[in-house]
Each structure stands twice: as C-alpha cells, then as structure tokens.
Amino acid sequence: MPARSEPSLGAYLRDRRTKLDPAALGFSGRRRTPGLRREEVAQRSNISATWYTWLEQGRGGAPSADVLNRIAAGLMLTEPEREHVFMLALGRPPEVRYRPQEGITPRLQRLLDTLEVSPALIKTATWDVVAWNRAAAVVMTNWEPLPPGERNILRRMFGDPRVRTAQQDWDSVARFVVGAFRADAVRAGAASEVGELVDELCRTSPDFAALWRENDVHAHGDGVKRLRHPVLGPIELEFSAFAVDGRPDLGMIVYNPVTPEVRERIRTLVHARQGENGADGSPPKAA
Known part of the structure; x- marks a missing residue:
C-alpha cells in the first residue's frame, strides 16, 4: 500500500x-x-x-x-x-491564550526605527503602548516621559483634552477606537483582562461609558487619521494595523503621510526635535 x-x-x-x-x-x-x-x-x-x-x-x-x-x-x-x-x-486553531509579556524584542524596535517619517507604535491587547518610533513621539504622543500606566491609548483619548482637540472628528474617532479595542481584546483572548480598565473609563468618562454600552465592534484594519498638529497644522495619515507573529498580545500600527508635502514637513520636524534632544539621536525606549 x-x-x-x-x-x-x-x-x-x-x-x-x-x-x-x-x-x-x-x-x-x-x-x-x-x-x-x-x-x-x-x-x-x-x-x-x-x-x-x-x-x-x-x-x-x-x-x-x-x-x-x-x-x-x-x-x-x-x-x-x-x-x-x-x-x-x-481543522481549526486552538482558542487564543492571552499571556501578556513585558516589552518587545530589539528587532521589533529596530523595525519601528527604520520608519523615519511614518509614525509607528506597538500596543498590547489592552491598548497599552509598549514601543514607538521618533516620528510617533513627534507627530502623535511622546510616550517616553509618561508613567507606564498612562501609556494607554484609551486613557489618553478619553482623559486628555489635548488629544481630543487634536482629532479633526473626535466623535467618529472615539467610536472607532472603542469598537476596535473591544474586537482586539476578544481576538487576543483578553476579554477578562480589560475589565478593570473598562470599569475605570466608564467611571471617569461618560463618553466612553456611552460608547461601550453600544457594543459596536470594528476591525482596526486600515483607514485615514486626520490630526490638528500644533506645529505641522492639519495633516492626514493613512494607517494600517498588523499582527505581530507569535505575540497575540501585540499589534503594530503604522501611519503613513498621505502627501509628499506632509512627509517632508514631518521629516523636517523629526530632525529638528532630534537636534533639540541631543546629537546622539537615541530613539524612544520601549516600556
């Protein structure tokens, strides 16, 4: 046979x-x-x-x-x-086991750092930011001086007025963020781990509480982010979300300037801020 x-x-x-x-x-x-x-x-x-x-x-x-x-x-x-x-x-994969780990590999950080004018970050299933590149620190949020507990996209979105002001359409962005967060947590098997964060945000932000009750779910996927930057002015960035192989607790988001003009404005600002922070140009450190 x-x-x-x-x-x-x-x-x-x-x-x-x-x-x-x-x-x-x-x-x-x-x-x-x-x-x-x-x-x-x-x-x-x-x-x-x-x-x-x-x-x-x-x-x-x-x-x-x-x-x-x-x-x-x-x-x-x-x-x-x-x-x-x-x-x-x-004929199917096993259910995801959510096992958060500290930090990221140096290889992942080097990957982020190669994206000179494209803000990029890596977040956990609970949307804690654990790594970012210099463009993200300059264009979006400089996570470095923040305590680890404050390096959370949802806490910033619903608790920092400056982040709210920077969004050209905050209502739509907030709705999308909450729906994508809900989907991410379930996909990573972290539904129980987000409970404490959700309870906190429901207490501190009526806006979050109302959106959470709607039970909407969104795929992060890709799209366009429109910001009002205090130096760059109004800018548009196309974003794409990627899974990190072998780390179901992590996801990477890369934001690309929509036009060559915005790309050059970001490049100029990144270089200027790098000079202000020292000639060594050391990148932001992962949490």
Missing part, C-alpha cells in the same frame, strides 16, 4: 514523542525505539493509554480541545506545534 501523502494526527504525535528524552522526564528502562512510549505520553497527559493509542492509530473519532491541550502539554509542544495539532485534529 502506498504511503499516505496527507498530514496525519497520529503520525505527527508519534514523531513528537520519539523526539523526547525519557531519562530527562524521569522514565527509565531499556528501549528498542527512541523517545517515550505511548503509555508514558498518556500518563504525562492525564488520559488513558488506550485512548492515546487510538489517536495515534487514527481510531476513536475526533478528540476534544481539552484532550488536545493535555497531549500538547504532555509532549511539551511549542505554541506553533500545539496549533498544528489542533489543525490536524479539528
């Missing part, structure tokens, strides 16, 4: 268990084949050896998400490997 070419859950599980070191996991005894035995994987996964054997043999029907998560833990799978197991078994 020719070998099957399509991916198989059983074949993948067998391959993963052969990659594990029994001694390192506390199992002893002579073995004819490398890796863990089926019953040892079942023991580590807290499921029956018979059920695990059936899975490797392609019997017994589709396993539940709970069983797959137990097996993923028992086999010490990485997040991409766990997702692959779910796709093989159920």
Whole structure:
C-alpha cells in the first residue's frame, strides 16, 4: 500500500514523542525505539493509554480541545506545534491564550526605527503602548516621559483634552477606537483582562461609558487619521494595523503621510526635535 501523502494526527504525535528524552522526564528502562512510549505520553497527559493509542492509530473519532491541550502539554509542544495539532485534529486553531509579556524584542524596535517619517507604535491587547518610533513621539504622543500606566491609548483619548482637540472628528474617532479595542481584546483572548480598565473609563468618562454600552465592534484594519498638529497644522495619515507573529498580545500600527508635502514637513520636524534632544539621536525606549 502506498504511503499516505496527507498530514496525519497520529503520525505527527508519534514523531513528537520519539523526539523526547525519557531519562530527562524521569522514565527509565531499556528501549528498542527512541523517545517515550505511548503509555508514558498518556500518563504525562492525564488520559488513558488506550485512548492515546487510538489517536495515534487514527481510531476513536475526533478528540476534544481539552484532550488536545493535555497531549500538547504532555509532549511539551511549542505554541506553533500545539496549533498544528489542533489543525490536524479539528481543522481549526486552538482558542487564543492571552499571556501578556513585558516589552518587545530589539528587532521589533529596530523595525519601528527604520520608519523615519511614518509614525509607528506597538500596543498590547489592552491598548497599552509598549514601543514607538521618533516620528510617533513627534507627530502623535511622546510616550517616553509618561508613567507606564498612562501609556494607554484609551486613557489618553478619553482623559486628555489635548488629544481630543487634536482629532479633526473626535466623535467618529472615539467610536472607532472603542469598537476596535473591544474586537482586539476578544481576538487576543483578553476579554477578562480589560475589565478593570473598562470599569475605570466608564467611571471617569461618560463618553466612553456611552460608547461601550453600544457594543459596536470594528476591525482596526486600515483607514485615514486626520490630526490638528500644533506645529505641522492639519495633516492626514493613512494607517494600517498588523499582527505581530507569535505575540497575540501585540499589534503594530503604522501611519503613513498621505502627501509628499506632509512627509517632508514631518521629516523636517523629526530632525529638528532630534537636534533639540541631543546629537546622539537615541530613539524612544520601549516600556
């Protein structure tokens, strides 16, 4: 019989268990084949050896998400490997586990810094800004002097009159921000984590409370942001939102000047502010 070419859950599980070191996991005894035995994987996964054997043999029907998560833990799978197991078994990825982490990698910060005249930032699912470039500090908000707790887009939008004044259509922007925030939090599996922030904003901002009660949801995607800048004057920026691979808790937003004239005005201001802040030109630091 020719070998099957399509991916198989059983074949993948067998391959993963052969990659594990029994001694390192506390199992002893002579073995004819490398890796863990089926019953040892079942023991580590807290499921029956018979059920695990059936899975490797392609019997017994589709396993539940709970069983797959137990097996993923028992086999010490990485997040991409766990997702692959779910796709093989159920045809869908697992539910997102929101696990916020501190800061970003230096590589991500360098990526932001290459965008000289395009304001760019990285935010969490709760819309805390954790990294930004010099253009963002000059054109939008200089997050550096703010305490970490104040580096939150929603707190700034609904609590800082200067941010409100800078929006050419604050009502539309605020409605969009609240709807996109709601969608981001659920997509990242952080619905429970936003509760404290939402309660705070509902207490301090009637505008936010009213918009939150409407239950609107918006995709961040892309669009145009219109600002009244105190130095640059009225400007238009096209924005695009990007996911950060491997970090469901993070999203990146890049704002591009709509016209060459605005691009050059931003470039001139960025260079001027860089000179004011010192010749070293050190970029803003991630939180």
